[in-house]
Each structure stands twice: as C-alpha cells, then as structure tokens.
Amino acid sequence: MSVLHGDPVSSASVFRDISAEDEEQQPAEIESLCMNCYQNGVTRLLLTKVPFFREIIVSSFTCDSCGWTNTEIQSAGRIQEQGVRYSLNVQSKRDVNREVVKTDYATTRIPEIDFEIPACTQKGALTTIEGILERTIVGLQQEQPLRKAENAEVANKIDEFIARLQSLKDGETPFTFILDDPSGNSFVENPFAPQKDEHLTVTHYRRSKEEDSLIGIESLNGQNPEEKTEINAEDLRDEVLQFPTNCPECNAPAATNMKLVQIPHFKEVIIMATNCDACGHRTNEVKSGGAIESLGTKITLHITDPSDLTRDVLKSETCSINIPELEFELGMGALGGKFTTLEGLLKDIRDLVVDKNPFTLGDSCTSERMEKLKEFGKKIDQILEGQMIVHFILDDPAGNSYLQNVYAPEEDPEMTVEKYERTFEQNEELGLNDMKTDGYEESEKNSES
Incomplete structure (x- = not known):
C-alpha cells in the first residue's frame, strides 16, 4: 500500500x-x-x-x-500530454516483423480490409505486427467449429477473412497498419533510425473530450470552468511558483518549479523543472507563454565554428529538427520542449537515438542497425568537436521556437529565418482547424444579456 x-x-x-x-x-x-x-x-x-x-x-x-x-x-507511467497516431505502409515481411508497443487504449486499424480492434477490447502487449495479426487469427478460429454447425454461411465468410489476414501476416499483400493511442504510450518501431522512415508517419494530436473521458482524464482536474482564477502575467514575472506532483521515474512525491522568463528579441516562455529527492531524477520542460503565431517558422543555421554550439535554443514541443548532412529528422513531440544550448540539444539527440534506445538491445537488434547507430553517434561527436560542418534546421509550424542570433539586432550571416503559411495537415495537428473564433465576442455579449 x-x-x-x-x-x-x-x-x-x-x-x-x-x-x-x-x-x-x-x-x-x-x-x-x-x-x-x-x-x-x-x-x-x-x-x-x-x-x-x-x-x-x-x-x-x-x-x-x-x-x-x-x-x-x-x-505504469503517466499519460502523455498528446495522443499519438502511427501509420505504416507495410510492404514486405520485414515490415510485418516490426516491434509494437500497444496499450489498452490503442485502436488498431487496417483500412484495406475494414479491420479494426477498438480501444479497451484487448490488454496491452509488447509484440510485433505479425503477433497482432496472429492473435486475431487465433481468436477468430476458436469458435469456427460451432459456427459451421449453426451457420455455415457466416463461418465461410470468416474463413475467407482469416485467409486475407494470413496473407497480410505472411507479407504477401501490402497494407496500411494504423495504431492510434490517445494516451500517447504506444509505439511502432523504426528500423532505419536515426534516419527517417519513409513508410512510417507519426502524428501527435490533442485529445478530444471523449478521448479524455476514455483514458480517465477529467478536464481542469474536476474544476468548474467558471471557477477558474485569472492569473496576471505581471504577477508571475519575478515569482517562482511551486506545486506538488509525482516523479515520472519512481512515482515518489516531488515538487515542480515554474517560472515565466522573457527571452531577449523573442517572447515569454514558461520554464518548469522537477527534482526528485528520492531517486535523484531531474527533468525540465519549456512551454510557450504566448499564443500560436499566425505563420510557421523555419530557422536554418550553418554551423561553421565551435562557438555556434554555445547559442541558446528554445525548442517547443511542436518543433521538428532536421540535419540534412546526416539524413536525420526528429519529429515534433520528441524530446518535448527545451531551453538549452545547441550543444546541449545535440547531446540530447545523441542520448535519445543511441544511448537510451531500447531497440539496440536484445535479440531484436541486428548488427547492421547497431553499426548505423554507432556511426550516427560518431558524427554527432564530430559536430560537437567542430570537425564537421552541417546545417541545423528548426521547423516549428506554431512559430514558438527560437535560435539565438549572436549578431542581434543585426542580421546573422550564417542563419536564415523563414516565415511560411501552415498546411491544412499542420493546422490539424495543432488543433486549429476546429477552433471557431468568428463572432465569439458578439455571442458572449448576447449570452450575458
């Protein structure tokens, strides 16, 4: 207890x-x-x-x-801040052998055969795509003798469906495998890591009220929205707020510190840090203190000198990272929000991809994959030691990421900042397509009257 x-x-x-x-x-x-x-x-x-x-x-x-x-x-961990959806274009037997972490709340779909395993109908499993299909086949075959005796027509249709599933399991027929988990705790393996997988699409999204209810999260922690207390940003500027929470590693009671910080030549951000006295785990996270910008931002820095690694970086949770010379891309949601230096961010990338990657361990890891990850780690070290010149790209559709301009307020000759219109898909990931603000003030006045 x-x-x-x-x-x-x-x-x-x-x-x-x-x-x-x-x-x-x-x-x-x-x-x-x-x-x-x-x-x-x-x-x-x-x-x-x-x-x-x-x-x-x-x-x-x-x-x-x-x-x-x-x-x-x-x-046994905490529910993530955003849901996650994996869409894999399965082309061969090798794709069928990909490892999958599937929680209770995950929904599995194969659109080509109108196949779906709803959330909360199966227990969580650490398996493969082949294992999920095999489990389905075994489940359908269990009652087949009884069905054939009672309703032969239904039993024959199920036999045909089992044959189609078997064809997918054997890698004979291409199909799309979709894993949608509102808790954000499911995973589909990328065997080409740290390179981008052209057949795998990972989308992070904001949960709906129905999905919050499914996983047991109540909005505003059970408070009435009308009872929310307004907090003035001016009151928080010089104050460090502290609130109790649990350590994400050992689940012991801990305290999270939060402070509002103004970044020069940028905007306000909220920095949160948690220290656990029980296990020593320390974590920090950065959230934007302002609204989503009207335009997305793409920042490209040509790293030509070791001094570039000392630049301050604000990476929001909606920002992706790209290093073209390494054929490396890190999607939004990975690493979360961070306020660090370029050197610190590169070290975090190396730790995430190479040192703390569980798929480099055990029987599922191949020597070829290990060599690729080791080679990637060596290239990151070469960048940190100033032996390799690369382009470092921050692409944030929300426009809330920042890379220090050491020549400010003058232009930086090695850095370009591009503003661009977001696509429909990017607005969908940010939850903007469903936001309706037209006539909001007028409707509020009518409701008050």
Whole structure:
C-alpha cells in the first residue's frame, strides 16, 4: 500500500531497471483461476522499467492443468500530454516483423480490409505486427467449429477473412497498419533510425473530450470552468511558483518549479523543472507563454565554428529538427520542449537515438542497425568537436521556437529565418482547424444579456 501513497523508498525499489543479472528482481506469484479449464493456475507479476520507454507491469499466467498461457503488459507511467497516431505502409515481411508497443487504449486499424480492434477490447502487449495479426487469427478460429454447425454461411465468410489476414501476416499483400493511442504510450518501431522512415508517419494530436473521458482524464482536474482564477502575467514575472506532483521515474512525491522568463528579441516562455529527492531524477520542460503565431517558422543555421554550439535554443514541443548532412529528422513531440544550448540539444539527440534506445538491445537488434547507430553517434561527436560542418534546421509550424542570433539586432550571416503559411495537415495537428473564433465576442455579449 505504501507504493500507492508514493512512499519514496518503496516505489523506487519496486520499479527496478530490467536486468537479467538483478537477483532481487523476482516476480510476485499469485494463485488465480484459469479461464480455459477453470482450474487454478499461477500469475506472475513483474514491475520493471524499460529504457527509453517507461514503467510497465508485465504479467504472465500459466496453467499446469491444461497448458494455457497468457502474457500481458500494462503501462505504469503517466499519460502523455498528446495522443499519438502511427501509420505504416507495410510492404514486405520485414515490415510485418516490426516491434509494437500497444496499450489498452490503442485502436488498431487496417483500412484495406475494414479491420479494426477498438480501444479497451484487448490488454496491452509488447509484440510485433505479425503477433497482432496472429492473435486475431487465433481468436477468430476458436469458435469456427460451432459456427459451421449453426451457420455455415457466416463461418465461410470468416474463413475467407482469416485467409486475407494470413496473407497480410505472411507479407504477401501490402497494407496500411494504423495504431492510434490517445494516451500517447504506444509505439511502432523504426528500423532505419536515426534516419527517417519513409513508410512510417507519426502524428501527435490533442485529445478530444471523449478521448479524455476514455483514458480517465477529467478536464481542469474536476474544476468548474467558471471557477477558474485569472492569473496576471505581471504577477508571475519575478515569482517562482511551486506545486506538488509525482516523479515520472519512481512515482515518489516531488515538487515542480515554474517560472515565466522573457527571452531577449523573442517572447515569454514558461520554464518548469522537477527534482526528485528520492531517486535523484531531474527533468525540465519549456512551454510557450504566448499564443500560436499566425505563420510557421523555419530557422536554418550553418554551423561553421565551435562557438555556434554555445547559442541558446528554445525548442517547443511542436518543433521538428532536421540535419540534412546526416539524413536525420526528429519529429515534433520528441524530446518535448527545451531551453538549452545547441550543444546541449545535440547531446540530447545523441542520448535519445543511441544511448537510451531500447531497440539496440536484445535479440531484436541486428548488427547492421547497431553499426548505423554507432556511426550516427560518431558524427554527432564530430559536430560537437567542430570537425564537421552541417546545417541545423528548426521547423516549428506554431512559430514558438527560437535560435539565438549572436549578431542581434543585426542580421546573422550564417542563419536564415523563414516565415511560411501552415498546411491544412499542420493546422490539424495543432488543433486549429476546429477552433471557431468568428463572432465569439458578439455571442458572449448576447449570452450575458
């Protein structure tokens, strides 16, 4: 019970890093009923942390009477700020073998065959696309003998559908695999990392009220919108606000500090930092203090000197990063919002792609993939040491990212800033297409009268 109340010692020791050499990391065994033969079996629970992912609970059930086994995972971490949607154009057997992290709230779709697994109908799993299709096939085949006896026509149609699923599983037929998770905790592997995968599209989006309700989030933490207290930005400018929260690593009680900061020649931003006294975890995040700009911003810096790495960088959560010389692109949502230096941002990219990537470990990692990631890490080090000249591009459709101009207020000869009109898809990702502000003030006056 102490874990539920956020006891620092208990929560840090219960969720341990996954390791085959940790003798103390033993699963808890619980006697439970087998739903196949209704005899008693054993459920094993392991609370662990997956690198580059988050805390999970792995459960495995085994029945000695009938041999039935079942394995599931559940996320023990926090729900992400945005939902995520993966769309993969599956072309070969290699694509079918991609690893997938699928939570309870994720919806799986294959439009070509009108196939959908709704949210909350299956437990979470760490599997592959082939594993998801195989699980579906096995589920459809279970009741086929009974269907054939009661309704042969329905059974024949299901046999035809099973044959189509088998064709997709064997990689014989191209199809589109869509994984949509409003909790933001699902994942589809990119085997070409750190390069961009041309067949995989990752979209982060704002949840609707229905999706918030599905995952158990109530708007405004249960407060009445009419009871919200207005906060004056002038009152927050010189004050550091502090509010209680839980550590994202060990779930122990911690404090988050928040401060409003004015960036010269740019705008106001909100910096939030969390320090955990229990496990020592430290995190910081930056949010824009203003509205979404009317135009998107693309900033290109030609890094020609090691002194360029000391420039301040504000990367918002809607900003993507591109380094053409490395054929590298980091989509929006990755790394979150950051206020750091260019050197610090490059080190964060190296840690994210190379050092903390769980798909470089275990049987699923190939030597070819390891070599690509090591080569990418070496190139990042060459940039940090001033041995490689590259272009560093920040592309923010919300216009809330910033790269320091050391020549300000004069123009920087090595940096270009472009303003551009957002596309419909970019407005959709920012949630602007559904915002209706025309006649808002007039309608408010009518409602007040």
